[in-house]
Amino acid sequence: MTNTKPLILITNDDGITAPGIRALIEVMNELGDVCVVAPNSPQSGMGHAITINDTLYCDKVVIDKDAPQDEYSCSGTPADCVKLAVNEIIHRKPDLCVSGINHGSNSSINVIYSGTMSAAVEAGTQGIPSIGFSLLNYSLDANFEPVKKYVKTIAEKALIHGMPKGVILNVNFPDLLETQIKGIKVCRQADAHWVEKFDKRTNPLGREYYWLSGEFVNEDKGEDTDEWALQNGYVSVVPVQFDLTAHHAIKDINDWDI
Amino acid sequence: MTNTKPLILITNDDGITAPGIRALIEVMNELGDVCVVAPNSPQSGMGHAITINDTLYCDKVVIDKDAPQDEYSCSGTPADCVKLAVNEIIHRKPDLCVSGINHGSNSSINVIYSGTMSAAVEAGTQGIPSIGFSLLNYSLDANFEPVKKYVKTIAEKALIHGMPKGVILNVNFPDLLETQIKGIKVCRQADAHWVEKFDKRTNPLGREYYWLSGEFVNEDKGEDTDEWALQNGYVSVVPVQFDLTAHHAIKDINDWDI
Numbered sequence: 375m376t377n378t379k380p381l382i383l384i385t386n387d388d389g390i391t392a393p394g395i396r397a398l399i400e401v402m403n404e405l406g407d408v409c410v411v412a413p414n415s416p417q418s419g420m421g422h423a424i425t426i427n428d429t430l431y432c433d434k435v436v437i438d439k440d441a442p443q444d445e446y447s448c449s450g451t452p453a454d455c456v457k458l459a460v461n462e463i464i465h466r467k468p469d470l471c472v473s474g475i476n477h478g479s480n481s482s483i484n485v486i487y488s489g490t491m492s493a494a495v496e497a498g499t500q501g502i503p504s505i506g507f508s509l510l511n512y513s514l515d516a517n518f519e520p521v522k523k524y525v526k527t528i529a530e531k532a533l534i535h536g537m538p539k540g541v542i543l544n545v546n547f548p549d550l551l552e553t554q555i556k557g558i559k560v561c562r563q564a565d566a567h568w569v570e571k572f573d574k575r576t577n578p579l580g581r582e583y584y585w586l587s588g589e590f591v592n593e594d595k596g597e598d599t600d601e602w603a604l605q606n607g608y609v610s611v612v613p614v615q616f617d618l619t620a621h622h623a624i625k626d627i628n629d630w631d632i
Numbered sequence: 633m634t635n636t637k638p639l640i641l642i643t644n645d646d647g648i649t650a651p652g653i654r655a656l657i658e659v660m661n662e663l664g665d666v667c668v669v670a671p672n673s674p675q676s677g678m679g680h681a682i683t684i685n686d687t688l689y690c691d692k693v694v695i696d697k698d699a700p701q702d703e704y705s706c707s708g709t710p711a712d713c714v715k716l717a718v719n720e721i722i723h724r725k726p727d728l729c730v731s732g733i734n735h736g737s738n739s740s741i742n743v744i745y746s747g748t749m750s751a752a753v754e755a756g757t758q759g760i761p762s763i764g765f766s767l768l769n770y771s772l773d774a775n776f777e778p779v780k781k782y783v784k785t786i787a788e789k790a791l792i793h794g795m796p797k798g799v800i801l802n803v804n805f806p807d808l809l810e811t812q813i814k815g816i817k818v819c820r821q822a823d824a825h826w827v828e829k830f831d832k833r834t835n836p837l838g839r840e841y842y843w844l845s846g847e848f849v850n851e852d853k854g855e856d857t858d859e860w861a862l863q864n865g866y867v868s869v870v871p872v873q874f875d876l877t878a879h880h881a882i883k884d885i886n887d888w889d890i
Contacts, residue, residue: 424844486750541884613878620873
């Protein structure tokens with residue numbers, strides 16, 4: 375029997391039991407054979423961390439006994455999961471890697487902190503078509519139903535067309551009802567940033583410590599940005615690259631005459 | 633008395649006592665007033681991780697009692713150190729942020745895994761001129777003497793010219809004697825990647841685990857790349873950006889007609 379279904383690798387950064395990845399698995403089972411390799415604990419804000427000074431455990435698990443996919447729970451970061459999956463579990467490049475659905479936004483500058491997107495970027499560096507999905511709702515009770523049809527459409531298109539070389543998709547969904555979502559917009563990353571605020575406290579032993587928090591500030595009013603799309607009811611799709619070279623600045627720095 | 637010296641923030645990912653940051657502090661003390669806020673333990677491979685589900689400690693320390701700089705040892709990641717420094721320690725944007733000198737390469741695709749560069753990028757997102765420095769020698773005994781004059785020159789130029797908007801410098805040094813280094817080249821990031829290899833072992837309790845390792849593969853032979861510069865005896869300077877949008881791919885994805 376020939377298996378012509380695509381092989382789809384799924385990971386995330388909220389952990390293998392998070393509702394967001396369960397929704398993503400459900401949709402991907404309609405499109406191909408699914409293998410899940412995801413962190414055994416939440417890894418939000420891990421960026422592109424990899425585990426180089428510690429051991430990695432990766433155990434086969436059954437989370438939904440009626441579902442067809444193989445699942446592996448990994449002690450490492452989202453990027454570790456992708457490396458382990460390709461090299462030690464499925465032993466080949468999957469046809470598609472999808473990461474998410476993240477509980478919370480990875481739009482604009484959030485992409486650089488995102489474990490969800492780092493997993494997708496890691497797959498991209500290995501030449502695997504790859505997409506990160508995120509919903510603008512941090513709650514564990516977030517409703518992923520309205521976005522499932524968009525997840526399916528975008529993944530299907532990626533399977534058909536492949537991905538431009540060196541490009542990964544960063545897809546964010548507004549937290550809206552299905553009838554409120556206006557469609558999909560391909561965007562650029564808004565030029566926004568975080569203004570930090572630290573909550574300074576004293577622990578029971580009298581030692582001071584901090585909690586990191588902050589405020590997201592977007593002064594980029596461009597209607598071609600992901601922030602504009604999301605605020606106006608659209609799904610944002612930003613093509614992201616891992617060639618970080620600021621090619622336009624090479625001349626500027628050469629003019630320093632160093 | 634008016635203080636007209638620039639304020640320079642220093643961090644790294646190898647930890648506050650690493651020889652690389654001690655060398656960087658020595659050079660920066662020649663250029664301005666120095667404040668060091670660096671991790672209390674090695675953070676290599678941490679990428680742009682930030683600490684959002686745990687507390688952060690940050691303690692004033694004296695490592696070199698004869699040196700003029702203030703130093704703070706932080707329990708967080710390199711990116712946390714920059715956020716804490718700006719908001720809770722120096723209470724303003726420094727004139728320059730330098731990160732490193734990393735023990736090991738952050739050239740080419742390594743930039744996305746690098747805690748050193750993430751600290752520099754974090755500063756860049758806050759509009760602070762910022763540079764990451766790395767030496768192609770992973771050893772704690774690495775010799776930083778030959779590169780000090782280049783560190784000083786590049787930092788001086790950044791203080792004079794500022795940085796193009798949204799740009800950070802990724803500076804890598806070949807592991808050579810001073811007489812062998814041919815000069816500085818402004819480059820693009822080479823299109824290289826890692827081919828993973830996992831070392832699978834069994835722990836004393838009989839449970840399997842992995843060590844991540846891998847081989848760096850560079851098939852990009854361009855003479856305008858950082859890899860070419862480093863292999864040919866030059867210091868590589870890559871202007872790096874945190875707008876990850878693959879602007880050239882927006883049309884391709886729009887052609888998917890989603």
